[in-house]
Structure formats: structure tokens, C-alpha cells
Amino acid sequence: MNIDLKTPEDISNMRIAGRLAAEVLEMIEGYVRPGISTGELDRICHKYIVEEQKAVPAPLNYNGFPKSICTSVNHVICHGIPDDQKILKSGDIINIDITVIKNGFHGDTSKMFLVGNTPEHAKRLVRITQECLYKAIELVKPGRTLGDIGHVIQEHAEAHNYSIVREYCGHGIGRVFHEDPQVLHYGKPNQGVEIKEGMTFTIEPMLNAGTRHTKLSKNDGWTVTTKDRRLSAQWEHTLAVTSAGCEILTLRSDEDL
Numbered sequence: 600m601n602i603d604l605k606t607p608e609d610i611s612n613m614r615i616a617g618r619l620a621a622e623v624l625e626m627i628e629g630y631v632r633p634g635i636s637t638g639e640l641d642r643i644c645h646k647y648i649v650e651e652q653k654a655v656p657a658p659l660n661y662n663g664f665p666k667s668i669c670t671s672v673n674h675v676i677c678h679g680i681p682d683d684q685k686i687l688k689s690g691d692i693i694n695i696d697i698t699v700i701k702n703g704f705h706g707d708t709s710k711m712f713l714v715g716n717t718p719e720h721a722k723r724l725v726r727i728t729q730e731c732l733y734k735a736i737e738l739v740k741p742g743r744t745l746g747d748i749g750h751v752i753q754e755h756a757e758a759h760n761y762s763i764v765r766e767y768c769g770h771g772i773g774r775v776f777h778e779d780p781q782v783l784h785y786g787k788p789n790q791g792v793e794i795k796e797g798m799t800f801t802i803e804p805m806l807n808a809g810t811r812h813t814k815l816s817k818n819d820g821w822t823v824t825t826k827d828r829r830l831s832a833q834w835e836h837t838l839a840v841t842s843a844g845c846e847i848l849t850l851r852s853d854e855d856l
């Protein structure tokens with residue numbers, strides 16, 4: 600493992616990339632309504648990132664990914680491919696995951712949107728998943744471990760009878776989209792890598808209403824779904840570890856943390 604500690608100058612650049620990624624999520628909010636396709640959401644975000652932000656959508660052509668954002672609806676856990684045939688309907692939940700590159704640095708963030716009238720059980724899954732992310736962020740500071748992060752997420756999820764996806768995790772991020780360390784969303788206190796000032800990584804828990812087990816589409820090689828086709832939710836932020844805690848580089852104006 601080779602964890603790159605960022606300089607203050609690197610972090611300034613990460614702050615810019617993080618803010619742009621967050622602003623894409625703020626921009627797209629008003630479009631996420633019944634009747635729009637995920638293909639259209641992709642086009643709107645692509646145009647905004649390229650033309651307004653003068654930035655690069657990192658997913659496009661990343662290991663062959665064909666679109667600029669990920670759109671994961673209902674039982675899709677992550678890496679859903681935007682599609683003109685996939686029309687959002689009332690009651691859906693959707694994760695939109697945005698990664699932009701600006702001045703060579705990445706900002707990576709995702710949030711859940713509720714489409715139209717959402718059933719209470721789906722709202723609850725979405726809320727508990729966001730709480731998992733927030734509880735993890737609150738404990739990030741030098742001297743803590745990545746195991747502490749995984750543990751607090753796993754505890755909160757399982758206390759509400761949800762399962763944690765294990766095959767996909769948070770990650771170091773900087774000039775490279777996915778770098779060391781891996782940030783697991785389950786684990787034991789005091790175990791694993793010690794958190795240090797200057798680390799930049801994501802936390803992006805995926806919680807399932809049913810089984811934790813996943814299925815990768817044989818059709819497109821990307822779309823990850825729950826094996827039992829029950830709902831899944833995910834929220835993601837990019838963080839920079841400071842001397843006293845952490846800075847959320849992808850904080851949105853609708854959040855107060």
C-alpha cells in the first residue's frame with residue numbers, strides 16, 4: 600500500500616474539484632423528476648461540467664465506462680449507466696454519482712434523490728444511509744483508524760436491519776481517481792490503517808434493504824444490483840484529513856455539518 604499525503608497546495612486543488620462536483624449535484628436536483636430519463640440527466644451534467652465548469656467528467660471512458668455520470672435506480676447499487684430508455688417514475692430512488700477532474704485533481708460525491716412520492720420504507724433506507732456517512736465523517740481525525748470508520752457504518756446499518764455491501768468501498772483520491780487506501784464500510788474499531796493529516800479519501804457506504812450480496816451485469820459489465828432485487832442506497836463525500844478532524848471537500852449548501 601502506498602498512501603499519498605497531499606500538500607496544502609494539492610488540497611487547495613482538491614477543494615476546487617470537490618466544490619465543482621458538489622455543484623453538479625446542486626444543479627441537477629431540479630431535473631430529477633418523474634418522466635425524465637437517466638440518459639437526459641447524463642447529458643445535462645456532461646454539458647454543465649464541460650461548458651460551464653471547464654472541467655472533465657472522470658467516469659467517461661474510465662476503464663471503458665460509456666457515460667459521464669453514474670445513475671443507480673432502486674435495486675441498482677452503483678455504476679448504473681445512464682440510458683435514454685430508463686425513465687424515472689414516481690416512487691423511485693436514484694443515486695447520482697459525480698466525479699470531476701479540474702487542474703488534474705478529482706472530486707467525487709454522490710447523493711440520493713427521491714422521485715415524486717416515495718414510500719416510507721425507501722425514505723428510511725435513504726436516511727439511515729446518509730446517517731452512516733455522517734457518523735463516519737464525524738469520527739475522522741488523525742490517530743483514528745479506517746477500521747473505526749467501517750465499524751461505525753456497519754453498527755448503524757445493522758442496528759436498523761440493513762446490510763452493507765462489501766465488494767465496493769471508498770478510496771484514496773487525488774490526481775488518481777481510485778488510489779490507496781481502500782476504505783471499507785464494515786470493520787472493527789482500532790484496526791487497519793491509521794488516519795493521518797493530509798490524507799484525502801472518499802467514504803461512500805452502500806446499504807441494502809435485504810441481502811448484502813451483489814450481482815454484476817453480464818450484459819454491460821458495469822451495473823451492480825442487489826442479488827434479491829430489493830432496494831439499495833448510497834451517499835458519498837470526498838474528505839481531506841486536517842490536524843483536528845477533516846474538511847468535507849464536496850459539501851453542498853443543503854448540508855450543515
Ligand code: MF3
Nearest residue numbers: 658661664669678696698707
Ligand atoms: N464515482 C464512483 C466512485 O465513487 C466510481 C465510478 S467509476 C465509473 O468511486 F467508471 F463507473 F464511472
Ligand code: CO
Nearest residue numbers: 707801803835
Ligand atoms: Co468514489
Ligand code: CO
Nearest residue numbers: 696707708835
Ligand atoms: Co463516486
